[in-house]
Amino acid sequence: MILPYFVIIPLFAAFLxxxxxxxxxxxxxxxxxxxxxxxxxxxxYAFFVRSGETLVYRMSAWKLPxxxxxxxxxxxxxxxxxxxxxxxxxxxxxxxxxRRFGRDxxxxxxxxxxxxxxxxxxxxxxxxxxxxxxxxxxxxxxALVAYGGRAHEFEASFxxxxxxxxxxxxxxxxxxxxYAATSSLGLATIxxxxxxxxxxxxxxxxxxxxxxxxxxxxxxxxHAWLPDAHSSAPAPISAMLSGVLIKTLGVYVLIRLFYxxxxxxxxxxxxxxxxxxxxxxxxxxxxxxxxxxxxLLAYHSISQIGYILLAMGLDSTLGMAGAVYHMLNHAIxxxxxxYNAGALETALxxxxxxxxxxxxxxxxxxxxxxxxxxxxxxxxxxxNGFFSKLIIIVAAVQAGRPFFAFVAVVGSLLTLASFMxxxxxxxxxxxxxxxxxxxxxxxxxxxxxxxxxxxxATSLLIIxxxxxxxxxxxxxxxxxxxxxxQVVLGK
Amino acid sequence: MTLYVLCFVLFLVGLYGIMxxxxxxxxxxxxGIMGYACNLMLVLFGYRRGAVYPxxxxxxxxxxxxxxxxxxxxxxxxxxxxxxxxxxxxxAIRLFQKxxxxxxxxxxxxxx
Numbered sequence: 001m002i003l004p005y006f007v008i009i010p011l012f013a014a015f016l017x018x019x020x021x022x023x024x025x026x027x028x029x030x031x032x033x034x035x036x037x038x039x040x041x042x043x044x045y046a047f048f049v050r051s052g053e054t055l056v057y058r059m060s061a062w063k064l065p066x067x068x069x070x071x072x073x074x075x076x077x078x079x080x081x082x083x084x085x086x087x088x089x090x091x092x093x094x095x096x097x098x099r100r101f102g103r104d105x106x107x108x109x110x111x112x113x114x115x116x117x118x119x120x121x122x123x124x125x126x127x128x129x130x131x132x133x134x135x136x137x138x139x140x141x142x143a144l145v146a147y148g149g150r151a152h153e154f155e156a157s158f159x160x161x162x163x164x165x166x167x168x169x170x171x172x173x174x175x176x177x178x179y180a181a182t183s184s185l186g187l188a189t190i191x192x193x194x195x196x197x198x199x200x201x202x203x204x205x206x207x208x209x210x211x212x213x214x215x216x217x218x219x220x221x222x223h224a225w226l227p228d229a230h231s232s233a234p235a236p237i238s239a240m241l242s243g244v245l246i247k248t249l250g251v252y253v254l255i256r257l258f259y260x261x262x263x264x265x266x267x268x269x270x271x272x273x274x275x276x277x278x279x280x281x282x283x284x285x286x287x288x289x290x291x292x293x294x295x296l297l298a299y300h301s302i303s304q305i306g307y308i309l310l311a312m313g314l315d316s317t318l319g320m321a322g323a324v325y326h327m328l329n330h331a332i333x334x335x336x337x338x339y340n341a342g343a344l345e346t347a348l349x350x351x352x353x354x355x356x357x358x359x360x361x362x363x364x365x366x367x368x369x370x371x372x373x374x375x376x377x378x379x380x381x382x383x384n385g386f387f388s389k390l391i392i393i394v395a396a397v398q399a400g401r402p403f404f405a406f407v408a409v410v411g412s413l414l415t416l417a418s419f420m421x422x423x424x425x426x427x428x429x430x431x432x433x434x435x436x437x438x439x440x441x442x443x444x445x446x447x448x449x450x451x452x453x454x455x456x457a458t459s460l461l462i463i464x465x466x467x468x469x470x471x472x473x474x475x476x477x478x479x480x481x482x483x484x485x486q487v488v489l490g491k
Numbered sequence: 492m493t494l495y496v497l498c499f500v501l502f503l504v505g506l507y508g509i510m511x512x513x514x515x516x517x518x519x520x521x522x523g524i525m526g527y528a529c530n531l532m533l534v535l536f537g538y539r540r541g542a543v544y545p546x547x548x549x550x551x552x553x554x555x556x557x558x559x560x561x562x563x564x565x566x567x568x569x570x571x572x573x574x575x576x577x578x579x580x581x582x583a584i585r586l587f588q589k590x591x592x593x594x595x596x597x598x599x600x601x602x603x
Contacts (some may be wrong), residue, residue, distance in 0.1 A: 009544070050517055057513075065530070107575040128564055128567070129567075132567060132571065135571045135574070135575070139574055139575070139578060142578055142582075145583075146582065151586070151589040151590065154582055154585045154586050154589065155586065155598055156601075157582055158515070158582045158586060161575065161578060161579050161582060162509060162518060162522060164575075165525070165526070165579070166506070166509060166522070166525065168526075168575070169502070169506075169522075169525040169526055169529050172526075172529040172530075172533070172568060173502065173528075173529050173532060175533075176529060176532045176533045176536055176561075179533070179536060179560075179561065179564075181535040182535065183561075238577075248522070377572070464557070
């Protein structure tokens with residue numbers, strides 16, 4: 001049974017690291033790289049070999065109404081692949097990068113706890129268990145945001161922590177209401193008994209969950225913490241936060257709860273459409289005005305999450321395919337962009353676009369990969385961002401909502417404009433740069449090249465034969481809605 | 492019913508505190524109040540009028556016991572809250588060392 005190992009491996013590594021490492025960080029880096037690499041292999045096996053299956057693991061062999069279940073279906077294994085891929089590149093990037101803050105094993109320990117929490121959220125089939133894993137991931141993320149130890153990093157971390165505690169309270173309140181109404185905490189049993197309850201209860205619970213997990217996903221009215229937290233963290237951590245944390249704790253849980261547990265109530269789908277389009281437009285408008293490259297990227301995360309939310313609200317198979325596909329693509333190109341920002345900061349000693357200049361000769365790898373990532377996020381063919389945005393726009397037109405298709409197109413054009421600005425000022429500007437203050441090392445280059453290759457490779461997922469093997473099983477799990485509960489209970 | 496309403500009011504008191512207070516310590520306390528309201532709500536949902544402690548002994552029926560599961564959940568959530576509060580307090584101390592103030596209107600390096 002491979003299922004519990006997604007939690008066991010990183011958790012074990014997190015607590016083994018302090019035992020084996022004395023003062024240096026070499027062993028810690030090695031250990032965490034090995035464990036994350038094994039997670040990549042395991043999740044790849046789960047996604048590609050066991051795809052379409054639903055595995056259920058009963059903790060301590062207690063059956064469902066009493067015990068806690070771990071559930072793995074195509075959606076979970078898709079998320080696991082995403083988390084472990086980004087975590088692997090992030091670690092490869094960190095090995096040299098993070099030594100500027102001292103040779104410290106604690107970074108790797110916290111990193112593994114972060115991975116534990118995210119994997120746990122994805123594989124669990126129990127509501128309260130999900131809450132606990134979410135808090136584990138958040139505590140590690142908060143510590144990592146403040147890792148640099150400068151004043152503004154503590155400030156960002158404090159802001160994030162207060163927001164996280166508000167959202168945790170909303171989620172706990174929602175869990176209390178759900179438990180009072182259904183007397184169970186397993187997601188499958190909840191979804192069965194909620195179907196028999198009054199629609200008013202679904203409204204209550206849905207509202208509380210939307211407030212709680214919407215804060216985690218940084219949907220527009222709840223977005224205030226994100227630009228601070230994501231731009232203050234060290235570059236590899238920004239990539240983890242923007243690339244996968246807001247998706248596992250926010251978007252994944254929203255999909256799971258609103259589709260598989262609550263059965264996609266119409267009112268909330270309308271809310272998703274509305275909030276999604278607000279996030280797309282306002283996020284990108286705020287991004288265009290930024291001069292700090294990492295803040296600009298952080299605002300783009302809000303905008304791109306808006307695309308996923310919009311596609312979730314369409315309630316069509318094609319729209320959901322777009323949402324799932326865009327989630328993967330955003331994880332890849334946004335992480336790559338944050339790596340580029342980290343490399344630029346290392347090489348030039350600044351994050352302000354106005355102080356950068358032409359570095360395409362001095363930093364060929366960074367400027368080349370950042371070009372690929374910018375084209376991907378702006379939606380230029382043949383890169384992955386183009387295809388997922390195309391699917392979302394086509395799905396919006398097919399669902400009879402041309403207005404939202406229009407919003408998506410406008411958002412995409414503004415994204416292109418703001419990345420023209422990044423390229424024009426940051427990497428290919430007129431002012432020649434004489435010398436670099438720091439060196440972009442091999443680990444950083446490797447991570448950037450891997451993700452740039454993935455930007456091209458994932459655009460192959462659009463080919464029907466490949467799509468049938470990868471995205472379609474994931475969409476099937478989501479669009480089965482509450483029928484998925486029967487599958488889980490039948491095991 | 493009154494109890495549930497009062498509990499929800501306590502939750503809103505905490506939320507109001509977080510939104511309006513300017514002192515870091517008061518914000519931390521408000522977030523604690525929100526957490527307590529949730530815990531109280533959970534325990535209240537497990538309460539049965541006239542019921543006894545949920546330990547199975549000879550001559551006792553399960554029907555006349557309070558629901559033990561919310562109590563277990565509350566214990567877990569108290570531990571989590573302890574962790575979060577400790578982290579918040581640690582961050583507040585470090586912020587005080589950097590800025591020599593607890594007033595959030597004076598701690599503003601990040602904006603926009």
